[in-house]
Amino acid sequence: MDEAPKLNVPVMAELTAKNESPEILFWVGCAGSYDERYQKVTRAFIKILNKINISYAVLGTEETCTGDPARRAGNEFLFQMQAIANIQVLDRYNIKKIVTACPHCFNTLKNEYPDLGGNYDVIHHSVFLQQLIDEGKIKVKEGGSFKGKKITYHDSCFLGRANDIYEAPRKILEEMDAHLVEMKNFKSRGLCCGAGGAQMFKEAEPGAEEIYDKRTTEALATGASVIASACPFCMTMLSDGIKNKEKESEVEVKDIAEIVAESLNL
C-alpha cells in the first residue's frame, strides 16, 4: 500500500458533536471506500473539496451499501433493509444535499430512496465538478497537463441513459482544452462496460466475448491515450480490458475527478 499523507476529512458524527452541520454530504460508496483503484478517485475528489473550502463531511464507518447491487440482482428485501437503514442515518444527521462519485449510488439515492421516504438533493460528482468550473471556483485551464491530449469519455449507463447526464463530464474535458474524441458508440448509444445490473459481482454468462473487451476495443480505436470515466465499475472493467489487450503502458483509465485534481496540481 502506498503511503500517502493522511487527508483531512470531516466526519459527520464528529461535526454533529461539535454542533456543526455541513452543507453537503460526500457519499463515498463501497468501491470508493474499499477498491484500491477507486480509493485514489475518492482521495482526488476530497482534495478538490478541501481546496474549494466547502463545508462537507463523509459518514465514515457509518456509511453502508446503498443496496443497488442487491436490488438489481433481484433481492428487494436486502435492498430495502439497506435503504431504510441508510435513510435513518441520513435523516438523523438531517442531510439535505449529497454528492457521490458513483453513478449507481447516485441513481439509487436520487431516484429510488424517495419511494422509501428518503428525499435528498443528490448530485453526481461530474455535475458537481462542472458546476464548480462554471462558477469559477476551480480553474482547470491553468494546469494545462491535459491540453491537446486525446481523451475519450466512456458513458456510464447509470449516468447517461439512466439519468440523462451526458454533457457535464464532456464539458469538463473540453474546459481543459483536451482533445475530446468520441467512440463509435457514445452518449445515448454508449456501449455498457458490462458491470451494471450486479454483473460486477459474478462471472458473465457464457458468450463469445466479454462486454468490457468489446468496449475497450471501441475505446482503443479512438487512439486516445486517456479513457475518462465517471464510475467505479466502468473503471474496473475498462482497466481489465486494457490489461487484457496489454495496452497498460500506452493507455490509462482515469476518473473525471482525478483529471480535474491533476490539472489543479493537487
Add this chain to the structure above:
Amino acid sequence: MAYLQQIIFFVILSAAGYILWKRVTLIRSNILLGKDLDRTDNRSERLKSMLLVAFGQRKMFKNITPAILHLFVYVGFIVINLEVLEFIIDGLAGTHRIFAPYLGSFYNVLMNIFEFLAASVLIACIVFLFRRNVFKVKRFTQPEMTSWPLLDANLILITEILLMLAILSMNATDQVLQTRGINGYIFTGQLVFSSLLVPLFDGLPAGWLVFIERFAWWFHIIGILGFAVYITYSKHLHIFMAFPNTWYSDLAPMGKMESMDSVTNEVKIMLGLTTDEGSAQAPEEIGRFGVKDINDLTWKNLMDAYTCTECGRCTAECPANQTGKKLSPRKIMMDVRDRMEEVGNSLAKNGKGLDDGKSLLGDYITKEELNACTSCNACVEACPVLIDPLQIILEMRRYIAMEESGSPAQWNIMFQNIETSFSPWKFAPTDRFNWEKK
C-alpha cells in the same frame, strides 16, 4: 340484382367489423390479465410523449435510412386510409368516387397526394423486403426470428405492396375509362403516378377495363379489411398500439426501479419501525414476489408485448446480445406475448389458462438469459415505441431471488456480504474509512 354488390359489401364490412371487435375484446382482456398500475397522472407529459414518439416518430430517427422509409409507409398508411372512407361510402351507397363532384379540382390534388404516397409505400416496402431477405440486416436474422416472425414480416410487406398496386391499377384503368367517356367514370383530372401504368391498359376493351377497375377496387377494400384483422394476430399491431403505449409509458428516469410496497411492510416490521403490526391496514393479499408468469406482470408490460413490432433495435443495442450471450430483449417481449396469447386463448375456450403447468419463467425465458442483463437500459433507449424489456427482466430476477433463492452462487455470496459487512465485497465494516489514511 341492382343492390347485390351493395349487399355483398355490407356483409363483408359487417363480418370484418365483427371479427375485429372480437379480436380487440380478446386483446383487451389479455392485457387485463396483468396487475394493476396507475398511469393516469401527468396527462400533459403523456400527451407530449405520444405526440413526439408515436406521431412524430422521434425515436426512429436514430438511424436515418429506415426512418425515412418507415416515415413514408407510416404517413402513407394514415393518409391513404382517408381514401378508404370514400371506398366504404361508395360500397354502401353503390356510388363511384362520391367525393369527386363535391371537391372539384381539389379531388385531383388529393388523389395525386394519395398516389404519391402509394408509390412511396410501394418503393419503401420493396426496399424493406430486400433488407430482410437479400441483405439480411443482422437484427432480422437472429435466433428468435423463427419461421413465423419472418413470414409475418414478409406477408405484411407483400400485402402492402399488393394493396398499393391495386390502388394504382384502379386509378390507371379509371383514367382510361374516363378518356373513353364511359358512363359513370367521373373526370378526376390527370393522376400522375397511375398515368405511368396507363400504357399497360390502353389497348384493352372497355369491358376488360371495367372488370380490372372493379377487381382492383374490391381487392383493395377487402385487402384492407383483411389486413386489419390480420394485424391483430401479427407483430404489426404496433400501428395502433404505439399510441396508447407511448401515452402510458413510464415517465420516471430510466434508472429508477419500482419499489415493492409488500416488501416495505415486512422490512419495516423486521426493523421494528412499525408498531401496529398488520392491524390498521392489513397488507392487501400478498401475491408472489416478482414475476413468474404473465399475471405477475403489470398490464403495461403486457401492452408492451402487444406493441412490440419485433424490429430488434433493442437487441441490436444490447451489450449482452452483442457479445454472444443468450439474452435478447426482443425475445423477452415476444415470449411475453406468446405466453399471454397461449393463456388468453386457453381461457377463451374455458381451458386451464394459467394453470396449464407452464410459466413464462422456465418454459419461455431461462435464467441464463435473465442473468446476462447489465440493466444498461440500451434496449429501453432504443425502442421506438417506448417498450421496457428491462423491467420484465428485473421483475423475474426478483422472483428468482426471493421466491426460489435461485440466484447465481456469486450473487448469493454478494447478498451475504451486504448482510454481514454492509458492502458487496467481504471487507470489515470498520475498515470502510481506511482510504483516508492511504
